[in-house]
Amino acid sequence: MKVQLSINGERRTADVEPRKTLLDCLREDFGLTGSHTGCEHGVCGACTILLDGEPVRACLIFAVQADGYEITTIEGVAPAPGELSVIQDAFCETHGMQCGYCTPGMVLTATALLRDNPQPTRKEIVEAISGNICRCTGYGQIVEAIALAAERLAHANAPQRAKP
């Protein structure tokens, strides 16, 4: 059946089986392969996308259910080709990844967190990413990345002190 989805600000249509997950639809019908398949039962978080801004597992929702929501995938996060968001750049700064497979889900989860809570404590960061499993890093540098991004975002909007 036909679905019309709003993905990264664009209206896109596809003809999918009703049983097709949003994850498979994003990857196969729209070529958005940054969302990754990990467990397909909602535990690992590798397929995390934002649905109306909220982190959601794309493996646990059918494509046909996503009609009417604003979908953000990792491909929609970087502001321009070759240019990283502050959060993405912070992940590079602290090396908050190794193999990169869980990374899109982590970045999107962090993006939602810092939008809602611009100055999270370590505990709040840990809580926010606890639904995203990383097997490489032991989470240390991911937590550092999110804390660094929060700090940079806070300073990004701070007024510059006038030079004497």
Next chain:
Amino acid sequence: MSTAPRRLRYVSANRRVREDRRFVVGMGRYAADVEAANALHVALVPSAHPAARIVSIDGSAALALPGVHYVLTGEELAAATEPLMNGLETPEVKRYPLALKQARYVGEWIAAVVADTRALAEDAAELVEVSYEPLPYVIDAEAALRPDAAIVHPPHGSNVLLDRTFVWGEVERDFAQSQRQLSFRVVWGRSSTVPIETFGITAIWDPWRELLDVWASIQMPKYSDQIARAMRLPANAVRVHQDVDVGGSYGVKRGIKHTILCSYLARRLGRPIRLIEDRLENMRAGDAHGPDRIFDVSVAFNTDGIVRSMKMRALDNVGAYAGRAPFQLGKPIGAIVGPYKIQSVEYRAQSVTTNKAVQEAVRGFGQSPTNYAIETAIDKVAGALRLDRIEVRRRNFIRKGEFPYLIPSGTRYDSGDYHTVVAKVLDHVGWDALQTERNRLRQSGLLAGIGIAACLEPSGGNSTFEPLLNPKNTTSTWMESCRIHVDALGDIVTTVNTTSSGQGHETLVATVIGEVLEIDPDRIRVVRPDSLESMPSNSPVGSRMAIMLGGAAYHAAGKLKQKLIGIGAHQFGAGEDAVVYANGGVATTAGDRRLAWAELVNIAHRNWHLLPPGMEPGLETNQIYQVPTGGTLPTPDGRVQMYPCHSFEFHVVLLAIDPDIGLPKIHRYVIGHDCGTVINPHIVKGMTLGGIAHGIGAALFEEFAYDDQGQMITQTFMDYLLPSSQEVPEVEIVHHCTPSPYTVLGQKGSGESGYLGAPAAISSAVNDALAPLGIAVAKLPIRLAALGDAIAAARQSSKA
């Protein structure tokens, strides 16, 4: 080391990891992202029985579905391919991608269904009718040794793949002369590294070029050779694309059976074939489980805590087929005494088949379980003598001045300063304060304990365990390579000749070449040739790439630098000893004449008339690098130099258990880590923290558990529990650097760091916490339910 740089600019510097940019935007290219037009998809029919004769397979209902193309059985596949490789000489333990005549574990692939989509292939797989005749089976390793045990491979005659006893030194004399002895058993349960990306592959056969193209999520030495052998193809008809990002491996991404299945289907059906495991296929039949081991250990020691001798029996359950799994009992021989001066060792390595899923290489290749056994022994010696656990370790440690140190099994450890690392960690921790904190937690009603572990990470993997355990195998090199090309505009391209699964090899090779050539590493392009264009590689196994790829890159860059020096000296009419290389240019030592990088490159590419006589034009060099200290075969009594380098780690953990629910919580985790010269601090830190997380999983949460009917009962992430950010504490790392004398920059390995000591440290902490109750745990993972029950029983009996 004539080309050694004077001081380090890029090595050890706080530089970004270049791979990260593509990953944070979702632009990694993983196996499932590879597009192949017109591809068909595979799903598998799993065995429902741990052991059964396959009476018949009826695929007609599946084939009747529109869009289903083929149902492949083991009979057809086995007739057209060679068995998958075994490490030991066990020719009657034959393994094919699909079961042949008999199923040997639950989930084993009985048939493959090929269809237009994966969903359709799954639907059709459910329609394949398999008729079985159940057979006796065996799940437990000790049961598999009994004379009346069901035999997994009847033509082999028994379940024993390996049973060899090594005696290094005067074990019986040392036991007889020691004042004390103790014996114990510990068990390492079956877990694995379980990457979030499952195994995936796309295979295309081109009948006109006679060429098999493979894109796979692979981390496997000699992968294309193994494909060629099994497929009965010349190796130059197999092209493995190594520019596939691998979504985590830590040893286990070795999908040779998936590869042969898909390669055969691609040839048989004339269409691209794609198989991406789902999580269930991955968990129960991905053939990627880790060691599953029982240790019986005896140690002989004196009342001062000096351990003189050790007897260790390791019985490993490899599951239904052999593969390389038995070698995981061989690798730990290279560090069989850990960081201690134990003079003699008896080591019995036993490997048996059972009706469990197949074991594959897991991070550390058997070393972490062995370290757990050794560290348990040291804790027990301290306990028996009522000595401080750290003091007993200090007394037994090899001292800084004693390196290189020859251990009884023939390996010479390169370097180390264990006492200093321990001192630095204790100073960082505040040892007295930590004990006070433990006691405070105890007074608050919790069971609190401090865990200690000291261990080694043998690194620079050279596969010497192959000839050690298989006399017909004469492998004495495990080379790694690098090629550097400078184009006519002076820009540099270099190669990584294998896949990577997050280790940052592109960053590594660029950093080392930049260091030697004194050029910004960010200006160096790193490419991954396919296997037909590659130089020899043995893939990133055995904590080897900093040493091996780093070594190859270093020497290839040194050759390039030497060529530039030759070109420069010739222009100046000077000898090579009268010029200096700096920042990419060559100048006379007097400093009166200088040629910059661009000028030297121009001469090499365009001015034959200016080149020294006999020099090849262009600027390309390479190095095929032999493992340092490698090259010898074992002696008849099984002594050999195993890996060249030995990183050291020292763990201190404070943990408290809620006695009512048996839930352990880690309050503090500190690791002292010495892996010599660090090439990229971010990468080493990440590996160490990630290794500790794996170790916490192996110690407390993760287990491929089987019931006594041979069914695997932890098949999803709901049952096989992966540590989340809530379970992994903030870890403090205390660095130390003892350079290795055997490597180009003093570097050692770190790819297995953290994991090699964390399980031992957690076990040690839990047992310290339980000590006041008079109970102990001797099996990993320490299941929370079992822990809660044991605590309840102990409290009950103390009340009674």
